[in-house]
Amino acid sequence: MNAPTLASVHVGTPPKGYREWATTKVHVHGFADLSAERDVPVDSSEFMAVGNPWRLCLYPGGVVSSNTGGVAIYLCNCSNKSIDMNFGFSINDGNGNQIASGQTVNPFTFDPSHSNSGGWPNVAERSKLLNALVNGTLVVEVHMKPIEPIIAALPQFVPENPFCNNMLQLLNDEESSDIVFAVGEHQSKNNAEKVAKIVTFYAHCLILNNAGSAILADLCGTKGDPTTPIEITDVSPEVFRHLLHYIYGGKISDDDMKPHAKEIIDAANRYGVATLKLEAEACLVEGTTFCLENVMGHLIYADSMNCAVLKEAVMDYIVKNKTEVMDKISFDEMIPGNLMRDLMAAYARGEREEGGADGDNNTQFTTMRISELRQKAHEKGIDVDGSREMLISALKGTP
Numbered sequence: 001m002n003a004p005t006l007a008s009v010h011v012g013t014p015p016k017g018y019r020e021w022a023t024t025k026v027h028v029h030g031f032a033d034l035s036a037e038r039d040v041p042v043d044s045s046e047f048m049a050v051g052n053p054w055r056l057c058l059y060p061g062g063v064v065s066s067n068t069g070g071v072a073i074y075l076c077n078c079s080n081k082s083i084d085m086n087f088g089f090s091i092n093d094g095n096g097n098q099i100a101s102g103q104t105v106n107p108f109t110f111d112p113s114h115s116n117s118g119g120w121p122n123v124a125e126r127s128k129l130l131n132a133l134v135n136g137t138l139v140v141e142v143h144m145k146p147i148e149p150i151i152a153a154l155p156q157f158v159p160e161n162p163f164c165n166n167m168l169q170l171l172n173d174e175e176s177s178d179i180v181f182a183v184g185e186h187q188s189k190n191n192a193e194k195v196a197k198i199v200t201f202y203a204h205c206l207i208l209n210n211a212g213s214a215i216l217a218d219l220c221g222t223k224g225d226p227t228t229p230i231e232i233t234d235v236s237p238e239v240f241r242h243l244l245h246y247i248y249g250g251k252i253s254d255d256d257m258k259p260h261a262k263e264i265i266d267a268a269n270r271y272g273v274a275t276l277k278l279e280a281e282a283c284l285v286e287g288t289t290f291c292l293e294n295v296m297g298h299l300i301y302a303d304s305m306n307c308a309v310l311k312e313a314v315m316d317y318i319v320k321n322k323t324e325v326m327d328k329i330s331f332d333e334m335i336p337g338n339l340m341r342d343l344m345a346a347y348a349r350g351e352r353e354e355g356g357a358d359g360d361n362n363t364q365f366t367t368m369r370i371s372e373l374r375q376k377a378h379e380k381g382i383d384v385d386g387s388r389e390m391l392i393s394a395l396k397g398t399p
Contacts, residue, residue, distance in 0.1 A: 021145045024049045026056045031138040032130055034060040038069075046078050050085070050146050053078040057117060058140070066121035071129055073102075074119030075142060077110035084109050084147040087118060091140055093132040100124040100132075107147045164249035170204060171248045177202035179220050182229035183237045199237035200229060201244055213247060215272040234270065239263045246276045257283045262301075269305055274385035278374075281307045290317040292328055308370040308387055365392045 026044050028034075034042055044056040059072035066072060077083055088103030100123050108118040123129075129138060170176060184198040209217035219230050232240060239260055242252050257264065261284040268277035284307075290298065295314055302311035318325050365373070373391040374384040382394045 021143045022050050024054075024142045024144075026140045026142060028058060028138040028140065030136060031060065031133055032136065036061040036126065038062050038064050043076075049142070050083075050144050052081075052083060054142075054144075056140065056142060057119075060126065062126075063121050070122035070125050072119065072121045073123050073140065074117040075110070075144075076117045077112055080112045082109055082111055086145045086147065088143045089120075089123075089140055090143070091124070091129065091132055091138065094134045099128060103143070167207070167249040168245070170207070171244055171250075172202050174202045177204055179203050179205050179208070180227065180229040181232050181240070183232040183235060183240045197237070199240075201240065203244060207248060213243075213271045213273050215270075216247075235267045236263065239267050243267050243271065243273060243276065247273060252276075252279070254283070258287055261287070265305055265307065274383070277307075277385060278309075281309050285310050285313045288313070290314065292321075292324065295325070296329060306385070306387055308374075308391070312370045312388075365395055 024047055026047070028042070028044075038059070038061045040059065040061055042058045042060060044058075046053045046055050048054075055076045055078050057074040057076055059074075061071075062069045063072045073089060075087055075089075084107050086104050086107055088101065090101040091099045093099055102120045102123065104118070110118060132138065179202075181201040181203065182198050183201060203216075205217055205220035208214075208220070235243070242256060242260065242264060246252055252264070257280060261280045264280040265277055265284065268274070268280060288294075288298065290313065295317055298310060299314045301307070302314060368376075370388065370391070373388065373395065376395055377384050377386075377391050380395070380398050382391070382398065384391070386394070
């Protein structure tokens with residue numbers, strides 16, 4: 001069944017949104033010899049029309065759902081997307097007289113992969129179509145017209161709130177600053193003298209105190225002369241730069257966060273930038289693949305830095321792989337009592353997530369994930385940078 005390409009000629013420029021009907025002729029050769037049994041389809045080969053593949057499905061003996069017993073015709077979408085379209089068909093005899101036709105009143109949605117076919121269960125009696133054959137061939141003209149998509153109005157351009165950018169422009173502004181940090185990494189040279197690589201950062205006590213780190217702000221009271229740098233020797237200049245950038249409203253990119261996640265956690269924890277610590281912790285957990293070789297190291301680090309999400313992820317790994325862990329890892333004198341409570345919480349949480357009983361509110365706190373506890377604490381105005389025990393105790397103490 002071949003469908004010839006029909007030429008289309010336009011005179012002048014079509015108006016915007018104009019879409020003409022596309023017509024494809026499907027030739028059903030030997031129609032008279034096709035089975036007259038109901039629900040026996042005859043499919044055409046795929047043909048392209050309006051930019052998509054289609055198939056015409058003909059039932060020469062009709063379909064059971066039709067009580068009249070007439071011939072049925074359906075159009076099937078062979079693409080992998082839904083298409084909204086008006087469509088129809090017409091059948092003419094050898095003299096050009098129309099024998100049968102049909103056209104949709106409203107647009108029809110063709111679901112992909114034949115799952116939804118549009119058409120007519122009763123086109124005409126088989127005997128009527130036998131009289132319309134052209135040298136034994138039934139010619140079905142399929143007409144299609146896609147629905148123009150509704151183009152939403154482009155949103156008006158409105159610049160973002162410039163506050164964060166303005167704040168970032170103040171960072172390292174020597175003229176307006178009232179505190180100077182000298183951040184240095186001390187290295188040995190030939191095991192003899194100390195060589196210090198010092199990087200200077202200019203900042204503002206008001207911003208540090210109200211928008212960032214009270215601990216750094218407290219150093220303002222020790223500076224004496226604003227031109228006298230305050231030495232920072234426990235953080236690398238690169239990480240300190242990320243710390244100040246975040247305090248001044250900036251976002252640390254994934255490319256910078258991932259390789260320095262632990263260092264940023266250490267610095268944020270040391271200087272009281274709690275939200276940056278939580279962000280770096282989340283990055284560390286997301287980028288870590290736990291295994292028997294590293295799980296204890298991460299557990300000890302999480303406990304020492306009070307990283308509740310990292311600790312929870314380690315406990316989940318231990319519970320999930322408990323047989324292997326018990327066989328290959330020694331816990332003697334390595335897990336203090338507070339970590340054992342986290343381990344039991346992870347085990348109870350696993351049972352709850354597998355369909356166990358929820359229990360009362362206090363019990364739910366015990367088995368909640370750290371993220372859930374932090375969200376509830378944040379909603380109640382409670383500090384979210386705390387251990388599981390601290391968060392649960394604070395939540396239980398608030399209405």
